[in-house]
Amino acid sequence: MIERRRLGLLAGLTVGAVLLAACGGTEKAVTTKQAASVTLGMDQEPDTLFAGIGSMMARTEVLGAAQTLLVRENDKPEFVALAAESKPTIANGGAKFVGTGTDRHLEVTFKIKTHNWQDGKPVTAEDARFGWLLYLDPKFPASARSAAEKLWDLQAVDAKTIVAKFMSEAQAVQASKGQHPVLKDPSEFADYKEWAGKGPVVDPLYFTFGDFLYPRHLLKDIAPDKMAKSDFASKPVYNGPYKVKEWVKGQQIILEAQDNFFLGTPKIKNMVFKFVKDSSVMIAGLRAGELDVATQIGLDLDNKPELDPLADRFNIHLIPGTKWEHIDFNLDDPVMKDIHVRRAIAYGINRKTIIDNLLYGKSEIANAFIPDWHPYYKPNAAKVVKYTFDVAKAESELKDAGYAKGADGFMAKGGTKLKIRLQTTGATLRKQTAQLIKDDLKKIGIDLELEFLVPKNFFAQSPPGPLHGRTFQMGMYTWLASFDPDAEGLYLGSHTPTKANAWAGSNFPGYNGADDLIQQADLKAENVVDESKRIPLYGQILQKWTTDLPVFPLFLRVSPMVARKDLKNFRPTKTSAPETWNSWEWEMPAKT
Amino acid sequence: MRQFILKRLGQSALLLFLISLLVFGILQLVPGGPLDNLAFSNPKVTPEQLHNLEKLLGLDRPAHERYFTWALGVLHGDFGSSWTVYYGRPVLSTILGRLPLTLELMVISTVLALLIAIPVGILAAVRQYSRLDYAVTALSYFGISMPVFWFGLMMIVLFAVELRWLPTSGVQTPITGGDAVDLLRHLILPVTVLSIFNVAQFSRYIRSSMLEVLKQDYIRTARAKGLIERFVILKHGLRNGMIPLITLLGLELPVLFSGAVITETIFSWPGMGRLFYDAIVQTDWPLVQGILLFSALLVLIGNLFADVMYAVVDPRIRY
Numbered sequence: 001m002i003e004r005r006r007l008g009l010l011a012g013l014t015v016g017a018v019l020l021a022a023c024g025g026t027e028k029a030v031t032t033k034q035a036a037s038v039t040l041g042m043d044q045e046p047d048t049l050f051a052g053i054g055s056m057m058a059r060t061e062v063l064g065a066a067q068t069l070l071v072r073e074n075d076k077p078e079f080v081a082l083a084a085e086s087k088p089t090i091a092n093g094g095a096k097f098v099g100t101g102t103d104r105h106l107e108v109t110f111k112i113k114t115h116n117w118q119d120g121k122p123v124t125a126e127d128a129r130f131g132w133l134l135y136l137d138p139k140f141p142a143s144a145r146s147a148a149e150k151l152w153d154l155q156a157v158d159a160k161t162i163v164a165k166f167m168s169e170a171q172a173v174q175a176s177k178g179q180h181p182v183l184k185d186p187s188e189f190a191d192y193k194e195w196a197g198k199g200p201v202v203d204p205l206y207f208t209f210g211d212f213l214y215p216r217h218l219l220k221d222i223a224p225d226k227m228a229k230s231d232f233a234s235k236p237v238y239n240g241p242y243k244v245k246e247w248v249k250g251q252q253i254i255l256e257a258q259d260n261f262f263l264g265t266p267k268i269k270n271m272v273f274k275f276v277k278d279s280s281v282m283i284a285g286l287r288a289g290e291l292d293v294a295t296q297i298g299l300d301l302d303n304k305p306e307l308d309p310l311a312d313r314f315n316i317h318l319i320p321g322t323k324w325e326h327i328d329f330n331l332d333d334p335v336m337k338d339i340h341v342r343r344a345i346a347y348g349i350n351r352k353t354i355i356d357n358l359l360y361g362k363s364e365i366a367n368a369f370i371p372d373w374h375p376y377y378k379p380n381a382a383k384v385v386k387y388t389f390d391v392a393k394a395e396s397e398l399k400d401a402g403y404a405k406g407a408d409g410f411m412a413k414g415g416t417k418l419k420i421r422l423q424t425t426g427a428t429l430r431k432q433t434a435q436l437i438k439d440d441l442k443k444i445g446i447d448l449e450l451e452f453l454v455p456k457n458f459f460a461q462s463p464p465g466p467l468h469g470r471t472f473q474m475g476m477y478t479w480l481a482s483f484d485p486d487a488e489g490l491y492l493g494s495h496t497p498t499k500a501n502a503w504a505g506s507n508f509p510g511y512n513g514a515d516d517l518i519q520q521a522d523l524k525a526e527n528v529v530d531e532s533k534r535i536p537l538y539g540q541i542l543q544k545w546t547t548d549l550p551v552f553p554l555f556l557r558v559s560p561m562v563a564r565k566d567l568k569n570f571r572p573t574k575t576s577a578p579e580t581w582n583s584w585e586w587e588m589p590a591k592t
Numbered sequence: 593m594r595q596f597i598l599k600r601l602g603q604s605a606l607l608l609f610l611i612s613l614l615v616f617g618i619l620q621l622v623p624g625g626p627l628d629n630l631a632f633s634n635p636k637v638t639p640e641q642l643h644n645l646e647k648l649l650g651l652d653r654p655a656h657e658r659y660f661t662w663a664l665g666v667l668h669g670d671f672g673s674s675w676t677v678y679y680g681r682p683v684l685s686t687i688l689g690r691l692p693l694t695l696e697l698m699v700i701s702t703v704l705a706l707l708i709a710i711p712v713g714i715l716a717a718v719r720q721y722s723r724l725d726y727a728v729t730a731l732s733y734f735g736i737s738m739p740v741f742w743f744g745l746m747m748i749v750l751f752a753v754e755l756r757w758l759p760t761s762g763v764q765t766p767i768t769g770g771d772a773v774d775l776l777r778h779l780i781l782p783v784t785v786l787s788i789f790n791v792a793q794f795s796r797y798i799r800s801s802m803l804e805v806l807k808q809d810y811i812r813t814a815r816a817k818g819l820i821e822r823f824v825i826l827k828h829g830l831r832n833g834m835i836p837l838i839t840l841l842g843l844e845l846p847v848l849f850s851g852a853v854i855t856e857t858i859f860s861w862p863g864m865g866r867l868f869y870d871a872i873v874q875t876d877w878p879l880v881q882g883i884l885l886f887s888a889l890l891v892l893i894g895n896l897f898a899d900v901m902y903a904v905v906d907p908r909i910r911y
Contacts, residue, residue: 047679228680250862
């Protein structure tokens with residue numbers, strides 16, 4: 001009798017224990033209820049949502065959530081395969097040189113992951129070929145056709161396999177004569193006119209050259225010149241985690257999560273991009289709980305004092321990014337062509353003071369045309385010549401240039417005072433920076449005259465402003481650095497604007513001191529596609545460039561990005577990737 | 593009157609033609625173009641690609657050819673396509689898309705301002721030099737002098753951020769909003785900010801005008817006849833006192849359609865004012881031309897309306 005009771009008690013206790021354990025296990029499995037939507041504020045509205053048209057960052061932000069590229073840059077920076085099975089490289093055999101002699105060319109193979117467009121139709125290689133042909137159609141207003149033009153062909157080998165075939169040397173010459181199989185106009189291949197003897201055409205970002213994915217089934221019946229006006233431009237269908245549900249012009253764009261997104265169902269059901277023109281109102285929106293994120297195109301560093309009180313609820317990211325403020329020296333100017341004068345200016349400007357006083361100490365000194373976090377800079381850091389603030393060195397350089405201090409405190413040579421003009425735009429930060437520079441240079445005896453111009457006039461090409469027309473002595477502005485350092489575009493001698501080339505080109509200083517190295521690093525195929533060769537070449541370019549000092553880098557610009565502290569997996573980016581590139585991974589609890 | 597209206601319509605057509613020439617011509621003189629940003633932000637864009645994009649925008653044709661194409665299109669209701677603000681979208685539909693929200697904001701704030709300003713102005717005139725009169729005068733000066741930008745931000749901080757009674761900006765709450773209450777909540781702050789300035793302005797006009805009218809002989813006669821004071825002021829005084837206000841309202845008509853760029857910017861209200869500002873900043877000349885021509889048309893209609901209303905209000909005026 002007693003034993004039965006004991007057994008019964010034991011059984012009861014066992015069942016109870018099992019039930020308790022199950023309850024405990026169930027509690028662990030319960031997930032936090034996710035917010036129904038995440039609202040991002042930006043002060044720009046896209047001009048279109050048709051990928052490939054226009055150049056606004058606002059469009060890039062929205063497409064970061066709506067579109068998934070085969071291979072894309074993330075926030076680190078590195079290039080990762082998303083819609084492709086893997087990133088095709090020379091090293092893993094995904095890219096290879098084929099053929100010999102002048103027929104030798106680069107072929108890059110992409111394998112598309114099995115996934116669908118947002119209307120349920122499968123994404124296929126034919127969609128990429130369609131997109132490539134669209135880019136080459138002169139009636140399609142592509143904002144940058146350069147990538148598409150480097151290809152002789154883009155083939156859909158099967159439903160999942162794309163082969164991008166870059167031009168061989170022979171094909172480049174043919175293209176310049178109007179013999180390209182698709183695009184006939186020789187002016188489109190002006191760069192390839194003298195390609196003979198230069199080897200195959202390649203690109204350092206060759207592993208992104210399958211990214212012409214468009215839903216062919218939706219666009220094939222629309223004429224290319226009508227596409228920008230079509231409904232697709234306002235309510236597109238792509239292959240990303242969020243689909244555009246509604247674009248209320250002037251107000252917001254609403255996107256909804258795609259349950260079957262192939263990289264994982266987004267946790268947050270809706271994403272809203274709200275256009276808020278005024279930065280103070282954007283901050284008010286954050287404070288009032290109407291905005292969860294202020295993107296990098298909503299605020300600037302001047303807003304930091306207003307943002308600081310939000311630090312208990314928001315992460316305020318102040319990350320020096322890809323934009324570098326700098327001063328170009330016109331190397332054809334009689335004063336600026338003297339290296340001693342340029343070095344004097346470099347040693348004489350206290351960049352740390354500028355950063356501390358104007359940028360809240362949140363920026364970094366720039367030492368080259370590549371930011372120091374860039375994979376091309378880090379291994380070459382020791383080769384970069386750095387100009388640390390040193391008044392004594394500055395004055396010594398001016399003495400070496402033959403200048404002596406006059407009674408008025410300014411340097412002079414042959415009876416002529418050392419007076420230099422710095423031209424820039426009238427933006428507040430530029431004005432303040434220019435003033436600090438003027439004060440610094442006054443201390444070493446340089447009389448700096450400041451001229452502030454409207455951006456349209458300062459950057460004008462036709463008729464040429466001071467930069468394109470090369471009438472400046474010192475010009476201060478910002479360049480946007482990208483993963484490809486592109487020394488060729490900025491500092492190859494033949495890219496200097498002249499009257500003969502209608503003032504085209506971006507080499508405003510007129511620098512040609514590193515032409516040989518740049519041609520090897522940016523124009524010789526084997527080097528361009530092989531980072532083990534290209535990075536050391538860039539080390540030599542950086543050393544030559546910083547020694548010759550055609551440009552004096554100042555600092556990296558900082559764009560604040562603000563996000564709720566409980567928004568998980570939000571990755572603020574220092575690269576050109578939008579913050580939304582990994583939006584399917586975001587998690588944010590519902591407000592209680 | 594009919595002849596007068598027809599004559600004015602004919603003059604207006606000629607004026608519009610001259611204005612279109614002026615608008616088009618001035619914009620050609622502005623340096624730079626819609627592709628400047630693209631050219632500068634991406635050194636890889638070649639001159640050939642820029643030239644192709646210019647061709648697609650029609651910029652490779654001479655100015656006079658572009659003007660005639662545009663003017664002919666306008667006569668057929670085609671104001672061209674946006675270059676940069678909404679790439680490729682028709683200018684007319686872009687303008688018309690912004691019009692309802694502009695009218696909503698401007699008409700409500702103007703009507704509200706009138707409903708407040710008219711009785712306040714009359715009271716201030718009738719009780720001249722009283723405490724009420726001084727208070728109205730002081731508040732009017734405050735309303736006229738206060739920067740709209742600052743006042744709008746203060747309202748947002750107080751009512752939206754601190755009290756959380758109202759939203760900070762926009763027309764409606766995304767996704768969950770759109771009902772009448774939500775739309776009304778979003779209207780309150782921008783309408784209040786706009787109305788304050790209009791109340792101040794209108795009440796000053798009414799007060800001055802009524803003070804002039806109340807000194808007239810016919811007002812003394814009406815009182816001597818034994819009419820009640822309210823009847824004297826509203827029937828005899830106000831009708832004459834409204835004439836300057838009608839002039840003002842006639843000139844306000846274009847403003848109803850062109851919006852208020854500062855208020856629209858602060859409250860992210862997508863009206864015509866903000867559209868115009870964006871079009872200028874982004875060098876979207878077809879959109880700028882379209883808006884300016886539209887505004888010119890409204891100014892002409894507004895002036896005609898004011899002149900016709902004079903004749904309605906004041907029987908002594910005949911054309």
